[in-house]
Amino acid sequence: MGQIVLTKVRKAFGEVEVIPGIDLQINDGEFVVFVGPSGCGKSTLLRLIAGLEDISSGKIEIDGKDATDAPPGKRGLAMVFQSYALYPHMSVRKNIAFPLKMAGMSEAEQNARIENAARVLNLSNYLDRRPGQLSGGQRQRVAIGRAIVREPAAFLFDEPLSNLDAALRVVMRQEISELHQKLKTTMIYVTHDQVEAMTMADKIVVLHAGRVEQVGSPLELYNAPANLFVAGFIGSPKMNFITGPEAAKYQAHTIGVRPEHVEVSKDGDGWEGKILLAEHLGSDTFLKVACPVVGEMTVRGNGEMGLHHNDTIRLKPRADRIYRFDDKGLALK
Amino acid sequence: MARAVSKNAKIGYTIAAWTVALVIFFPILYTIITSLKTEQEAIEGFNLIPSFTFESYQTVQSQNDYFKPFMNSVILSVGSTILALIVAIPAAWAMAFSPTKRTKDILMWMLSTKMMPAVAVLVPIYLIFLRTGLMDTRIGLTVLLMLINLPIVVWMLYTYFREIPGEILEAARMDGAGLREEIVHILAPMAVPGIASTLLLNVILAWNESFWTIQLTTTNAAPLSAFIASFSSPQGLFWAKLSAASTLAIGPILILGWFSQKQLVRGLTFGAVK
Amino acid sequence: MATRQTQSLARLMRAPAIILLLVWMLVPLAMTLYYSFLNYNLLSPGQTSWAGFFNYQYFYTDPAFFESIKNTIILVLGVLTITVVGGIAIAMLIDKPIFGQGIVRILVISPFFVMPPVAALIWKNMIMHPSYGVFADIAKFFGANPVDWFAQYPLFSIIVIVAWQWLPFATLILLTALQSLDGEQMEAAEMDGAPAYSRFIYLTLPHMARAITVVILIQTIFLLGVYAEILVTTNGGPGFASTNLTFLIYRAARLNFDIGGAAAGGIIAVVLANFVAFFLMRAVGKNLD
Numbered sequence: 047m048g049q050i051v052l053t054k055v056r057k058a059f060g061e062v063e064v065i066p067g068i069d070l071q072i073n074d075g076e077f078v079v080f081v082g083p084s085g086c087g088k089s090t091l092l093r094l095i096a097g098l099e100d101i102s103s104g105k106i107e108i109d110g111k112d113a114t115d116a117p118p119g120k121r122g123l124a125m126v127f128q129s130y131a132l133y134p135h136m137s138v139r140k141n142i143a144f145p146l147k148m149a150g151m152s153e154a155e156q157n158a159r160i161e162n163a164a165r166v167l168n169l170s171n172y173l174d175r176r177p178g179q180l181s182g183g184q185r186q187r188v189a190i191g192r193a194i195v196r197e198p199a200a201f202l203f204d205e206p207l208s209n210l211d212a213a214l215r216v217v218m219r220q221e222i223s224e225l226h227q228k229l230k231t232t233m234i235y236v237t238h239d240q241v242e243a244m245t246m247a248d249k250i251v252v253l254h255a256g257r258v259e260q261v262g263s264p265l266e267l268y269n270a271p272a273n274l275f276v277a278g279f280i281g282s283p284k285m286n287f288i289t290g291p292e293a294a295k296y297q298a299h300t301i302g303v304r305p306e307h308v309e310v311s312k313d314g315d316g317w318e319g320k321i322l323l324a325e326h327l328g329s330d331t332f333l334k335v336a337c338p339v340v341g342e343m344t345v346r347g348n349g350e351m352g353l354h355h356n357d358t359i360r361l362k363p364r365a366d367r368i369y370r371f372d373d374k375g376l377a378l379k
Numbered sequence: 380m381a382r383a384v385s386k387n388a389k390i391g392y393t394i395a396a397w398t399v400a401l402v403i404f405f406p407i408l409y410t411i412i413t414s415l416k417t418e419q420e421a422i423e424g425f426n427l428i429p430s431f432t433f434e435s436y437q438t439v440q441s442q443n444d445y446f447k448p449f450m451n452s453v454i455l456s457v458g459s460t461i462l463a464l465i466v467a468i469p470a471a472w473a474m475a476f477s478p479t480k481r482t483k484d485i486l487m488w489m490l491s492t493k494m495m496p497a498v499a500v501l502v503p504i505y506l507i508f509l510r511t512g513l514m515d516t517r518i519g520l521t522v523l524l525m526l527i528n529l530p531i532v533v534w535m536l537y538t539y540f541r542e543i544p545g546e547i548l549e550a551a552r553m554d555g556a557g558l559r560e561e562i563v564h565i566l567a568p569m570a571v572p573g574i575a576s577t578l579l580l581n582v583i584l585a586w587n588e589s590f591w592t593i594q595l596t597t598t599n600a601a602p603l604s605a606f607i608a609s610f611s612s613p614q615g616l617f618w619a620k621l622s623a624a625s626t627l628a629i630g631p632i633l634i635l636g637w638f639s640q641k642q643l644v645r646g647l648t649f650g651a652v653k
Numbered sequence: 654m655a656t657r658q659t660q661s662l663a664r665l666m667r668a669p670a671i672i673l674l675l676v677w678m679l680v681p682l683a684m685t686l687y688y689s690f691l692n693y694n695l696l697s698p699g700q701t702s703w704a705g706f707f708n709y710q711y712f713y714t715d716p717a718f719f720e721s722i723k724n725t726i727i728l729v730l731g732v733l734t735i736t737v738v739g740g741i742a743i744a745m746l747i748d749k750p751i752f753g754q755g756i757v758r759i760l761v762i763s764p765f766f767v768m769p770p771v772a773a774l775i776w777k778n779m780i781m782h783p784s785y786g787v788f789a790d791i792a793k794f795f796g797a798n799p800v801d802w803f804a805q806y807p808l809f810s811i812i813v814i815v816a817w818q819w820l821p822f823a824t825l826i827l828l829t830a831l832q833s834l835d836g837e838q839m840e841a842a843e844m845d846g847a848p849a850y851s852r853f854i855y856l857t858l859p860h861m862a863r864a865i866t867v868v869i870l871i872q873t874i875f876l877l878g879v880y881a882e883i884l885v886t887t888n889g890g891p892g893f894a895s896t897n898l899t900f901l902i903y904r905a906a907r908l909n910f911d912i913g914g915a916a917a918g919g920i921i922a923v924v925l926a927n928f929v930a931f932f933l934m935r936a937v938g939k940n941l942d
């Protein structure tokens with residue numbers, strides 16, 4: 047079980063209101079990702095759920111029970127920190143055992159769970175080492191191990207991969223996803239990397255300045271962003287926004303065109319423009335194009351077209367893939 | 380700079396460095412050597428090879444009851460440091476783990492009390508000790524040394540405690556540790572090295588404190604620093620004996636000091652140089 | 654961290670240290686200030702009377718006072734010069750690749766752990782004694798007349814002793830600073846063709862500037878209070894030739910029993926020390942996150 051319901055949760059640090067009031071429901075077994083730009087309150091929200099910060103007002107329910115004033119250890123949640131927060135003076139085994147010891151579990155039961163977690167996480171050979179003697183990825187796994195053994199109602203992750211190098215991040219990302227499939231426990235995962243969000247989440251919560259901008263599955267957010275912020279935040283490279291007469295043609299204040307939804311040709315229809323920059327990735331080529339009519343656009347071209355700096359090309363947005371927004375930035379349907 | 384230096388250069392640097400080091404260390408070395416000479420040898424002129432007699436050490440003990448000031452030094456330095464730790468650990472702890480807007484100001488103010496010259500309060504402290512019967516008592520001096528070193532102790536502990544990451548404490552809380560378990564299982568083991576370093580440095584500082592010990596003791600509570608200072612009177616000055624007393628006074632602390640090089644930098648610069 | 658219950662507990666934990674230091678700072682200082690306005694001599698306690706600024710005036714007209722101020726300044730500056738220059742040189746030498754670096758370090762820092770009276774006695778009797786000291790032995794070896802250091806150059810002799818005690822401190826701190834110098838930066842400068850002395854002037858020295866400042870300020874605080882070294886060797890003499898402010902006040906209080914005069918001297922010392930402390934606090938404060 048691991049259902050978490052937030053009702054009108056508000057948080058202020060002194061005068062500064064960081065979270066003005068959030069309502070959110072997280073269902074049992076869901077993998078929920080909080081994304082948003084730096085400083086938008088992701089960590090704060092996670093820490094409120096964890097009980098590491100007091101909420102200023104509102105209510106937090108975990109599995110139907112009011113947990114607003116429960117201390118962190120009593121909420122049945124496990125957290126994996128960005129810095130791993132392993133206990134440096136304890137061996138890996140002791141680190142993983144610590145929450146079990148705190149719960150007063152018998153030695154035998156503790157050992158069984160530790161062995162099991164170590165097997166799942168490939169840590170069996172490292173149980174007697176100290177955290178200082180492990181690599182970044184191994185430390186990460188110990189931190190996860192410490193969380194798993196408790197069999198919590200939900201896991202909380204705060205940017206757990208940001209201290210790893212790019213290759214390892216991909217590996218660990220997949221491991222965490224597999225772990226979720228295996229355990230089927232609720233996970234709340236904070237990141238500002240939207241690739242992590244898109245690939246891992248069942249449900250993404252986009253936060254902006256302490257407010258929830260939109261909640262939905264990765265594809266819902268991609269296909270039907272509720273507003274300009276979400277549209278610009280989800281998707282890489284970023285969506286192009288066009289205002290003025292071209293947008294008016296679509297009865298919108300602003301239209302959005304994703305780089306991958308533009309047909310690029312040397313001499314076809316569409317807006318004319320000059321290539322400012324061409325990034326060749328092999329399969330794709332990302333182009334930065336200066337268009338006199340609509341301004342600067344980022345588009346994805348075919349890797350085999352042989353496009354270069356200063357070439358003149360034509361850009362034609364796919365008609366069924368144009369996002370329309372009103373003057374308040376809300377999506378038009 | 381992990382670069383291979385030519386062998387000759389390394390030998391050159393080595394000779395230069397050892398020469399400088401030995402010149403600096405020479406007064407101590409020569410004192411130790413002289414302490415192993417007979418009184419006759421000691422004044423015969425320059426000689427680095429003593430006859431290795433422990434005569435002087437015996438004389439120092441039998442004539443001056445050396446053991447008494449030695450124990451006074453131990454009691455004063457260890458006692459004042461432990462007293463300071465008892466007061467300072469909670470304070471530094473609170474400032475490191477629940478800082479407020481004023482924490483920095485409080486720390487700076489504590490540091491500023493250390494700047495007060497001892498002579499500035501010589502008169503009142505002397506009179507207070509005289510009138511309350513604290514003069515020449517261990518307890519009075521222990522409390523005084525505690526107060527003198529308290530700012531350094533708070534500061535050192537603070538800089539050590541602050542290096543314990545807050546996330547680790549939060550992790551323990553998430554793992555179900557209450558305040559007591561958090562202190563016993565997480566904080567205490569992580570704080571022990573810092574506390575030990577602080578203890579070490581402050582025992583050294585208290586051991587070597589000489590102004591107040593000379594002012595406020597005569598015979599009863601006099602630690603080594605005051606005891607040795609009394610050797611300055613010209614009568615009864617014997618070189619080998621003086622060397623033996625000196626060696627005994629600095630020996631223990633010299634060895635402790637060698638172990639405290641790192642803490643020394645940190646403690647005496649209030650964390651400004653690490 | 655920031656849960657409600659921890660806050661009040663924290664206040665309770667801070668209180669004893671703060672209260673103790675507050676009392677320690679205020680009470681004696683207030684008493685000193687009060688005594689400094691009294692005619693109060695322990696030899697004739699019955700004749701205590703209000704003195705106004707007489708004690709300060711007395712200091713101001715006493716030639717010994719100016720001599721002691723002069724001696725204090727010479728002592729502080731002399732020791733600082735020797736220790737900072739020597740400290741930089743020795744730190745750079747030890748930082749080089751040498752055999753037995755650990756032992757060299759230990760030998761060099763040792764004098765710092767020698768308590769002041771012992772340091773003074775060692776130098777006075779073992780090294781600088783006119784008949785039995787090592788310097789005298791050396792002089793005799795070359796057929797020269799031994800120098801009676803403490804009689805002829807009392808202040809200089811004390812500077813030598815105090816500098817010997819503090820040289821390790823300067824060396825150790827400067828060495829710590831030196832070791833945090835970025836090796837790549839040095840290599841970049843070498844690639845740019847900068848010769849050794851300009852690397853020292855433009856990279857090493859600026860990097861150590863902060864540590865040098867700290868050394869100067871902290872040593873100054875301690876050097877203003879030099880006492881045992883003088884007591885054991887020259888006792889301030891001959892005349893007042895090696896009396897510093899600390900020793901002068903000690904003399905007034907303990908040898909002349911002049912409580913009022915010593916208190917006034919103490920207040921003057923506070924003013925002097927505060928002047929230095931002001932700069933030290935700024936240097937240290939900057940480093941607090």
Ligand SMILES: Nc1ncnc2c1ncn2[C@@H]1O[C@H](COP(=O)(O)OP(=O)(O)OP(=O)(O)O)[C@@H](O)[C@H]1O
Nearest residue numbers: 059062064082083084085086087088089090091238
């Ligand atoms: N203890 C605190 N006191 C005051 N303000 C705080 C505190 N903790 C966080 N804030 C503020 O709350 C806001 C949200 O912080 P939070 O750490 O939740 O951001 P975030 O979304 O996790 O950012 P990042 O991606 O950089 O980790 C920030 O503006 C931050 O400055």
Ligand SMILES: [Mg+2]
Nearest residue numbers: 088089090204
């Ligand atoms: Mg964060």
